[in-house]
Amino acid sequence: MRKYTSLAVAVLLCITMLMGCSCASPSQRAEKSVQRLTIGFVKSVDEEEILSKSDEIKKLFKSEMIKQGYYVRDVEIEVGSSYEMIGRKLAIGEVDIGFVPGATYVLYEEYCDVILTALRKGLSIESDEPRVWNDNTPTSPTDKTVTYYRALILAGPSVRGQAMAEKVNNGEPLTWEELNMLRWGVMNSTSPAGYLYPSLWLKEKYNKKITNLKYVTELDTYSTAFEGLASESLDVICIYADARRDFEDKWRAEYGRPFNIWDETAVIGVTSGIYNDTVCVSRTTQVMNESLKEAIKNTFINIGNTEEGKEALSFYKHEGYVEADPEDYEPIRAAREVNNLK
Missing domain, CATH: 3.40.190.10 (Periplasmic binding protein-like II)
Structure with missing residues (x-):
C-alpha cells in the first residue's frame, strides 16, 4: 500500500510542477x-x-x-x-x-x-540590357532567393518617355542631351535603387550624375513615383527591379491608366547589383x-x-x-x- 501511496504522491508532485511551469508568466519563463x-x-x-x-x-x-x-x-x-x-x-x-x-x-x-x-525572391530576368527586360515582360518571381537586386530607370507613358523607350527597343543609344531633357523622379540620396545606383549608372555611361540633370524631383515613396509617372508629370523614375509587380494593380485601378503597366512603361537603364x-x-x-x-x-x-x-x-x-x-x-x-x- 505504501508503494502505491508513494507513487501517487510522486505523480501529484509531477503534475503540480508541470502546472506550475505552464502557468508561469512570460517574464518568469x-x-x-x-x-x-x-x-x-x-x-x-x-x-x-x-x-x-x-x-x-x-x-x-x-x-x-x-x-x-x-x-x-x-x-x-x-x-x-x-x-x-x-x-x-x-x-x-x-x-x-x-x-x-x-x-x-x-x-x-x-x-x-x-x-x-x-x-528577396529572384526575378525571371537577370540582365543589364534594357531591351531584355522589355522583350520579356511581365517580370515574374522565381523560387530562388537572392541577396541582391538591380535598379531600373523606367520610362513612362509621356511623350518624351515613350520616345526614349522606342529608341532603346530599336537598339539605338540614348544621348546625355536627351536624358537631360527628361523630368526625373528620384528618391532620397540614401536610397540605393532610387538614387545612388542610377546616379552611378549615369556616371558610368555619360560621366554625369543625378545632380547634373536639369529636371529632378525628389519623391517620398515609390507610390508617389508611380503616381507621377502615370499622370505624365514625370517622364522617368528610378525604381527597384520588381517595383512594377508591386504597383501593377494600382496602375489602372488607382492611377487611372487605360492600359496595363507592362504595356505603358519600358526600361531604359539597368544598374549593377545592389546588396x-x-x-x-x-x-x-x-x-x-x-x-x-x-x-x-x-x-x-x-x-x-x-x-x-x-x-x-x-x-x-x-x-x-x-x-x-x-x-x-x-x-x-x-x-x-x-x-x-x-
Whole structure:
C-alpha cells in the first residue's frame, strides 16, 4: 500500500510542477527582461501599409524573443518620414532596431551594427540590357532567393518617355542631351535603387550624375513615383527591379491608366547589383549589448523562416534573413563616394 501511496504522491508532485511551469508568466519563463524595444522602418512604401502589420510584428517578435531568453515588455513600431530619419534615430539611440537600406546603414555605420541582410525572391530576368527586360515582360518571381537586386530607370507613358523607350527597343543609344531633357523622379540620396545606383549608372555611361540633370524631383515613396509617372508629370523614375509587380494593380485601378503597366512603361537603364536591405541595431541605445544583439538576430532569422513571419513583413517583400557581413556593403560605400556623399 505504501508503494502505491508513494507513487501517487510522486505523480501529484509531477503534475503540480508541470502546472506550475505552464502557468508561469512570460517574464518568469525568460532569463532576462527588457522594458522596451523600438523597431524603426523606412517609409519606402506607404506608412499605412507598414502600420497595418504592426500588431502582428510585435506579437511574433515578443514570442520569439521569449525563446531566445528575453522577455520584452513593450515593443514600439516607428515609421520614419525619410530614409535618414531611422538612421539618425539609430545613431542617437531613439530606435533600437532599424530596417534600413544598405546605403542608410553605410551612412550611419559609426553608430550602428548591421546584423542581417534581407532575402528577396529572384526575378525571371537577370540582365543589364534594357531591351531584355522589355522583350520579356511581365517580370515574374522565381523560387530562388537572392541577396541582391538591380535598379531600373523606367520610362513612362509621356511623350518624351515613350520616345526614349522606342529608341532603346530599336537598339539605338540614348544621348546625355536627351536624358537631360527628361523630368526625373528620384528618391532620397540614401536610397540605393532610387538614387545612388542610377546616379552611378549615369556616371558610368555619360560621366554625369543625378545632380547634373536639369529636371529632378525628389519623391517620398515609390507610390508617389508611380503616381507621377502615370499622370505624365514625370517622364522617368528610378525604381527597384520588381517595383512594377508591386504597383501593377494600382496602375489602372488607382492611377487611372487605360492600359496595363507592362504595356505603358519600358526600361531604359539597368544598374549593377545592389546588396539587399539590412536589419541594424543601435550602438548608442542604453539596452543594447552583445547578448541582446544575438537574440534579436536569431529572432528575425526565425521569424523570416515562417510563412506567418513573411506575411507580417510582406510590405518589404522580404523572404527571410541571413547573417550580414559589413564588407558586403563595400560597393555602396563606393557609390556614395562617386556621388560625393561622405
